[in-house]
Amino acid sequence: MVREDTSVTLSCFDSPPTSSVLVTWKMMSTREDRWSYLLSATCIDGQTDGRSSRVFGGRTFEISADASLIFRAAAAAQGRYSCVIEQDDKKLQERIVLxxxxxxxxxxxxxxxxxxxxxLAAQVSPSSVVARGTWVSPSGEQLHTEISYGMGSLLSKLPRVTSKDNGVYTCRILVHGNSGNSVSEHRVNVTVNVKAVFSFTDVTHGDPRSLAALSRSLVTLTCPSVLGDYVLLYWEYPDSKRMELIFQFDRWRRSYTNQTKPHLHLIDPASLAAAGNFSFLLSPALKDGGLYLCEVFLDDKAFSQANRLSVLHGYTKSSRTALDLSCMYSERSQVKTVRWSYVKNPTRSLQSAAVLGRITTPVALPVTPETAGQYACTLYLKNGNSVQYMYTVTMANIDSTISPGPALPPADVSASSYVSTFSFLLFLIPLIAVAVGVLLWRQGYCVTRRSVEQSLSHHSGEVENIYENPDDLRQDLKPTGETDVYKELDR
Structure with a gap:
């Protein structure tokens, strides 16, 4: 195997003959099925005579002193070359070189x-000689190389070149041959101009896509259907103008970076990305809405595809009096409307409270057969696409979710029971008063006939209970006159 436009020398002998022989060179191109005569010469002891050169097919062929064939390689030079050695009209040896x-x-x-x-491209003709091959970096690392055996081409690329890519690159090809496979190596030198930066001016923009998805469901973010070299995915925050690079993949260098989203990945890295056809799967949370800009690069061209995604997220919150069904949504710029509906009766009007990015409808508790069933929160985009969140309200489930309040009296308790309780308390009051009085009497704090005028002073001796015979007490007190104290006793 030789490079185009280089000098080629095809040898006829492994060692020079010691007797006179006739050397004849012939050629059969890849487009022909017969041999064409080129040159012949008599050779002995490494010396030749006869015609030393000839022009054939626009190319000059020469025979060297050792009977080797010399010419310059061109596109038409590929094919089979035959060197026949004869002596006395008898063929001694024939060597055929492809x-x-x-x-x-x-x-x-x-x-x-x-x-x-x-x-870095290598084109081999005829293509059938290539067993396999690869491009090798200046550091000896094998680069990802795509081989087309039918075309005999070997291609490797280095996207987004930096100054580190300077150096000599080697194309290493394993060649089929009669004596087994052999390796053919060919080198090229690459220099990088670090003072110049490439700018993509040929950019093709696809039609923007508007998407809506439920939170944590799978949604496809499409990229341009181009067999590209690498892809960059940008994300613009929902309802914002802040954008950042979140994913990049280089199929030639076999490297990728996912900066921020672990639930984002290529649809099939083993096949689609290997062939350069990119698209992504995303399982979004509410905050993952926004604009996803996919840019695919092929050689010096760029292709762009925008995916604007609105995410709908539903949840519930219960209290003692109501179950609140809520929907939140992001990337509001492309949302036309969001509303709650009762699936069994879509025409039923539901009271809903809406704030920026959220809509809530209450279901009164306890749940009744008229309010149980499926409720749907539907988000409509301006382009007509929609997505729906469903929630089923059941009587059993809701009752068990309400937190218990303070204990209340049973519903069948009559008012008379409360009246009886109150009367019983009134009955206890005088009994308690009598008990307190007896206790005070036994402690000596009591009024006697001899000590009334001394302001109910305490005396020693037997205690007299005034409550045992109040009439006797009144008779004893009358001669001396009634005082305020007595009046109080009468009372």
Missing amino acids: LALIKLTVTPTPPVTVDSTLR
Whole structure:
């Protein structure tokens, strides 16, 4: 295997003959099925005579002193070459060499600007000689190489070139041959112009897409259907203008970075991304709404696709009197309307309270057969797409979710029971008063006939209970006259 436009020398002998022989060179191109005569010469002891050169098919062929064939490789030079050694009209030996040409190209032409995509290509003719092959970096690392065996091409790319990509790159090809496989190596030098930065001017924009999805459901973020070299995914925060790079994948360098979203990934990295066709699967939370801008790059072209996503999230909250059904939604700029409905009777009017990005409808508790059933929160986009959150209200489930309040009396308790209780308390009051009086009497705090005029002073001796015979007490007190104290006793 030789590179195009280089000098080629095909040897006829492993060692020079010691006797005179006739050497004849012939050629059969890949487009023909017969041999064409080129040159012949008599050779002995490494010396030849006869015609030393000939022009054939626009190319010049020469025979060297050791009977080797010399010419310059061109596109038409590929094919089979035959060297026949004869002596006395008898064929002694024939050597057939299959000559393959390899054409190496580096695009863009070095020096390469920063951020451009470097393409290393090798084209082999005939393609059947390639068993396998690869491009190798200056550090000896094997680069991802795509081989088209039918075309005999080997392609490797280095997207987003930096100054670290300077150096000599080697195309290493394993070649089929009669004596087994052999390795053919060919080198190119790449330089990077660090003072120049590539800018994509050829950009194709796809039609923007408006999407709506339930939180934590799977939604597809499509990218341009291009067999690209690498992809960048940007995210603009919901209801905001803040944008950041969240995902990048380079299929040639076999590297990817997912900066912020663990629930975002390529649909099938093993197949689609390997072939350069990108799309993403996202399981969004409410905060993951917003604009997703997918940019695919192929050589010096860029392709862009925008996906604007609104996320709907439903939840419930219960109190002693009502079950609140709520929906929250993000990326409001593309939302036309959001409303709650009762599935069994969509025409029933539901009272709803709406604030920015949220709508709530209450279901009175306890739940009745008229209020039980499915409730739907439907979000409609301006382009007509919609998404729906469903919640089923059941009597059993709701009763068990209400937190218990303070204990109340049973519903069948009559008012008379409360009246009886009150009367019983009134009956106890005089009994308590009598008991207190007896206790005070026994302690000596009592009024006697001899001590009334001394302001009920205490005396020693037997205690007399005034409550035992109040009439006798009145008779004893009358001669001396009634005082305020007595009046109080009469009372």
